[in-house]
Amino acid sequence: MLSSSECKQRMRPAAITSPARIVCSFLMALFLGAECCDRAQALAADSGSGGHVLLITVDTLRADHLGCYGYQRIKTPNIDQLAVDGVRFNRAYAQVPLTLPSHAVILTGTYPMYNTVRDFTGVGLPPSVGILSEAFERHGYVTAAFVSSLVLDSFWGLRRGFQTYDSVVNAESFETGTRQNADRVAKETVDRFLSWYASRPTEKPFFAWLHLYDPHSPYRPPEPYFSQYFGHLYDGEIAYCDDQIGRVFTALKRTGLYDRTLIIFLSDHGESLGEHGEDEHGLFLYSATLRVPLIVKAPRGVMPGGRKVDAVVSTIDISPTVLQLVRFTDPLTKQFQGNSLASFLNDPERRDDRMAYAETFYPKNSFGWSPLRALIGARHFYIDAPRPELYDMAKDPGQTTDLRAERSAETNVFKARLNHFVRQYTTRATPPAGSPVPADTLEKLRSLGYLAYKAPAGTGDGVNLPDPKDKIKTHRVILRATVLSETGRFAESDRLLRELAPAEPKLYAIPLILGENAFREGRLKEAQRQFLACLNLSPAFSPALIGAARAYHADHQNEKVKPLLQLALQQNSHNFLASYALGVVASEEKNYVQATSYFQASVRDRPNFAQAYEGLGIAQAETHKYREALSNLEHARTLGAFNAVLLNYQAFALSNLGNPRKAVELYLRVLELKPDYALARLNLAMAYRELGERENALRQFGKLCDSDSQLCEQFKGSFQ
Numbered sequence: 001m002l003s004s005s006e007c008k009q010r011m012r013p014a015a016i017t018s019p020a021r022i023v024c025s026f027l028m029a030l031f032l033g034a035e036c037c038d039r040a041q042a043l044a045a046d047s048g049s050g051g052h053v054l055l056i057t058v059d060t061l062r063a064d065h066l067g068c069y070g071y072q073r074i075k076t077p078n079i080d081q082l083a084v085d086g087v088r089f090n091r092a093y094a095q096v097p098l099t100l101p102s103h104a105v106i107l108t109g110t111y112p113m114y115n116t117v118r119d120f121t122g123v124g125l126p127p128s129v130g131i132l133s134e135a136f137e138r139h140g141y142v143t144a145a146f147v148s149s150l151v152l153d154s155f156w157g158l159r160r161g162f163q164t165y166d167s168v169v170n171a172e173s174f175e176t177g178t179r180q181n182a183d184r185v186a187k188e189t190v191d192r193f194l195s196w197y198a199s200r201p202t203e204k205p206f207f208a209w210l211h212l213y214d215p216h217s218p219y220r221p222p223e224p225y226f227s228q229y230f231g232h233l234y235d236g237e238i239a240y241c242d243d244q245i246g247r248v249f250t251a252l253k254r255t256g257l258y259d260r261t262l263i264i265f266l267s268d269h270g271e272s273l274g275e276h277g278e279d280e281h282g283l284f285l286y287s288a289t290l291r292v293p294l295i296v297k298a299p300r301g302v303m304p305g306g307r308k309v310d311a312v313v314s315t316i317d318i319s320p321t322v323l324q325l326v327r328f329t330d331p332l333t334k335q336f337q338g339n340s341l342a343s344f345l346n347d348p349e350r351r352d353d354r355m356a357y358a359e360t361f362y363p364k365n366s367f368g369w370s371p372l373r374a375l376i377g378a379r380h381f382y383i384d385a386p387r388p389e390l391y392d393m394a395k396d397p398g399q400t401t402d403l404r405a406e407r408s409a410e411t412n413v414f415k416a417r418l419n420h421f422v423r424q425y426t427t428r429a430t431p432p433a434g435s436p437v438p439a440d441t442l443e444k445l446r447s448l449g450y451l452a453y454k455a456p457a458g459t460g461d462g463v464n465l466p467d468p469k470d471k472i473k474t475h476r477v478i479l480r481a482t483v484l485s486e487t488g489r490f491a492e493s494d495r496l497l498r499e500l501a502p503a504e505p506k507l508y509a510i511p512l513i514l515g516e517n518a519f520r521e522g523r524l525k526e527a528q529r530q531f532l533a534c535l536n537l538s539p540a541f542s543p544a545l546i547g548a549a550r551a552y553h554a555d556h557q558n559e560k561v562k563p564l565l566q567l568a569l570q571q572n573s574h575n576f577l578a579s580y581a582l583g584v585v586a587s588e589e590k591n592y593v594q595a596t597s598y599f600q601a602s603v604r605d606r607p608n609f610a611q612a613y614e615g616l617g618i619a620q621a622e623t624h625k626y627r628e629a630l631s632n633l634e635h636a637r638t639l640g641a642f643n644a645v646l647l648n649y650q651a652f653a654l655s656n657l658g659n660p661r662k663a664v665e666l667y668l669r670v671l672e673l674k675p676d677y678a679l680a681r682l683n684l685a686m687a688y689r690e691l692g693e694r695e696n697a698l699r700q701f702g703k704l705c706d707s708d709s710q711l712c713e714q715f716k717g718s719f720q
Ligand SMILES: [Zn+2]
Pocket: 059, 060, 098, 099, 100, 268, 269
């Protein structure tokens, strides 16, 4: 990296022919622009740093589905213009074809062997691994992230260094197990970004990361894209994203910052779209899911736009590139395992023999099949699998002809290189664990099409694991059965799974989905049987424990419910679903003291869990802690909970806190919602009596007696 003085010294003489000139002049533009034009950049310059930086990642975006990469069937004018204004990398590869690990690579400049984020069954990024945002924060930047999927939510550890981290689960309402807040469309995320952009402190430069998720399946773009792209809706999602990105560029241009902002645009992985038998991404390591678009746009006038780089580069190079371009001297650079791309911006034709590494542990961690690794060179693409593959990318970019048999010597060289590479970049010390992944995550991931099952223990990393190539049909059936299950087509889902079961006796995803289907259809005995079968294959598997507990609870077998939930809590003491369910069971047994402590644990681990606040408030009202009860019930309402029972307890607490007038108003609302709610009517009669409104009290008590003779008999003494 050039220091400021080196840069100036090289600039002063006839720097026109200097190879470092363009990079230098870019750095100078950031630097001088600060001095002459913009207070924000002036401050940045004072602290020795560069200008504004915007990182845009569009999920699941194949490079060859963008206009600027030669695709004819789509209109992506905004991204195309960015490519005209910047430098387009033609052979950029992601390191993992999965959202979270790929973004961990992009934002840390380290390989998964080092940062340990391999899929979404782990605990996320460990605190010991630094993030690009932290470097910007250290240099006095305003930092903000706007992400569109649960798979990048703050609990995965990527939020450090971002003063604003706008993610999906922060949505005000929270319901477990629904798609509702597992992802959001580009317009919502861009709206949030633009509102932040308009109100951010402008005396400092910004580093912002915008993540859009729409090209991820299922492909359902809004109109007019749905109609315009009917028959190829994946492209419709991309065109829609392009339009939303256009809104961002318009805002930057309107405020005069587009030309002065370093913009990096890329994707985290591609989409297989049926190639090699894979519909989506994650299982295989072919170009279809690894090759991504990458455009780097420097401030205007710094370097000619519209250039193209053909060398193999990696998304691990993004963080080193950004820090070099903004001229930071920062401790984060010490951890970098990628190499800056700045020299390509200067000289697109530059020869470079770097290779790209890729891996996927999704087959192993979720199914017990072999993990895959790949090494991608200028010409050859090697995939390390139980049956390795070698492709000549110049002759066979679609990777249809495996050359392993005829080029076994070359294949062996690649294998040795790959092994060396993995050893070189694997972390020696095991980093301390991050915070545990919330209990509902696996369930929600499934609503996004990921089968985040943790494979049975003891499968090891050995060579005897099945090759994912041989399991693609099984994978497709499981995915299909999951989609059918989620859309309520249980019988069809069951049929697929039962056909698959004899060939896959160890695949515990099968009894899990069968159990869920049975539960959702009210076939409780069958649900119990399947969840137990799943636990038999994988003892202590949390979704099966919770599933079995739900099935026994619905079947009124509470004695079987508690041990299952307690086991789930033993596995993960932060399993807020297990503590919530234990709170419900304790409430049913009228053990409100115990219920209170379970609900408290649940809201501690999931602070926006409305139902747990509701349970907590009710348990507190039952134990005469009216002030706490009122506060928690009100909080449940602000989180979106609203029902007659909640309002009844809210009124009950108000009444006991000496506010019968307000209580009466609430009881009347309760009875509008649920006219046959006898307890609420009795409470209303009592509140009227307390207010001295005898006539109203007697009228309500009379109505109670019409509907509930037992309560009538029990309390008639109070109303005579
Ligand atoms: Zn992704």
